[in-house]
Amino acid sequence: MCGILGIVGNTDVAAQLYDGLTVLQHRGQDAAGIATADGGKLRVHKGNGLASDVFDEDAMQLLQGRFGIAHCRYPTAGSEGSDEAQPFYVNSPYGIALAHNGNLINTDKLRREVFEQDLRNVNTESDSEVLLNVFAHELSLQKALTPDAVFKAIEGVNRRCIGGYAVVISVLGLGLVAFRDPHGIRPLVLGKRAGKNGATDEYAVASESVALDLLGFERVRDVGPGECIVVTARGELFSQQTAPAQVHTPCIFEYVYFARPDSMMDNISVHKARMRMGQKLGEKILRLMPDHDIDTVIPIPDTSRDAALEIANVLGVKYREGFIKNRYVGRTFIMPGQGQRAKSVRRKLNPIPLEFRNRVVLLVDDSIVRGTTSQQIVQMARDAGARKVYLASAAPPVRFPNVYGIDMPSAEELVAHDRSEEEVQKLLGCDWLIYQDLADLEEAVSGPKQRMEHFDSSCFNGEYVTGIEEGYFDRIKQLRSDEAKKTRRAS
């Protein structure tokens, strides 16, 4: 899902960008990078791995400058290679570095345009490098380097680029640029920190507010859909709507799985949204099984905990941590290959048998996507002595590909695609399977104050807010299915 962060400060920002990456790490484990602007020079350091693998003291020393951007990557386009780590950089019309969360769905067309019309070279298969070159070209059409010129350039980006995108850019000689796609599918939040001893205020933008909390920035507001913000190196903030107003449809899967519970996203607490998911699902369980025989509710750590606890409360049964998570194994869903994902579930989770022996357990996960986790977990619960194993998913069945920044390119890899709930239950091997209804999920996220009317729920309902060109799904399947990735890696 990728984490992005940009800071304009009164002192060097590299150490803060690094710290920020450590709390956005759950959004992308494959690569990390930082770019800072130091007078007339852009400094970039990036590579494969976690932030802690990529940066050492020498790298940090190089990254001087009072404004900069950072990225952690979960690939949705191109390869997992280090040349596709972000930020990407170009040196014309100015030194520009870009970090992108999301996925463009018209990359092929843009790539051709960038090469044939804009006369620019794109070196990798990454959609983000294409996006950078579109921006660079649009900026080159402007006469000056001012916030207004940047807004005009982003108007061009909004016009040409289709898909989900939240972006931070460093422009040498100007400052930080941040913007969000016209539907606000991907998240981006703005923070401010009062300058010390009369210095100007400092600003940060991040995928999640948790990065602002850590760095002592106050959460000001979310960047709006189709809005662009420019913070100059001197700390002046400008903002403008660069795309006509569209229906705001933030990605609902952020609340289900991606974001940290301690983040606020589009003014909604992720933690509260997950608790409400648990309440709704608990009520559905009671409706369908009023005389249930559940002894214990057990979460599948980490992400399902908030929902599982609320289900236990609604059902009035015990909540128990029956699986212990190995803290040194990362998130499995965002790993690039199925082999690695499958192996990691067992390495990551181990049962405490006494919480299972002779009990009827309700295992709760936030979502069931490929079924990698739940299939193994159900078996582990049985091996640990459970009398019956029920499984609840705080999200509805995932049946359709995601094309806006989650790497689910191929419907056939989704366990619920073209299967009834009974068929999925059989495949996962549990005694009963229950899914959240989509209307309940959307209500749970929106909350009692109904903060959001619409969502991008495409992986649940197959409705794509940008429209999808004929043949697109076949193309991404050919390029990005697990099989295709395996063949590419082997070659």
Ligand SMILES: O=P(O)(O)OC[C@H]1O[C@H](OP(=O)(O)OP(=O)(O)O)[C@H](O)[C@@H]1O
């Ligand atoms: O059906 P699947 O394809 O297995 O995908 C869904 C699972 O993957 C995620 O867990 P993950 O291990 O990535 O992270 P977590 O520790 O935050 O729960 C998610 O929370 C589900 O447990």
Ligand SMILES: NC(=O)CC[C@H](N)C(=O)O
């Ligand atoms: N998950 C994401 O946000 C991915 C960003 C970009 N499409 C990449 O593959 O690097």
Ligand SMILES: [Mg+2]
């Ligand atoms: Mg999980």
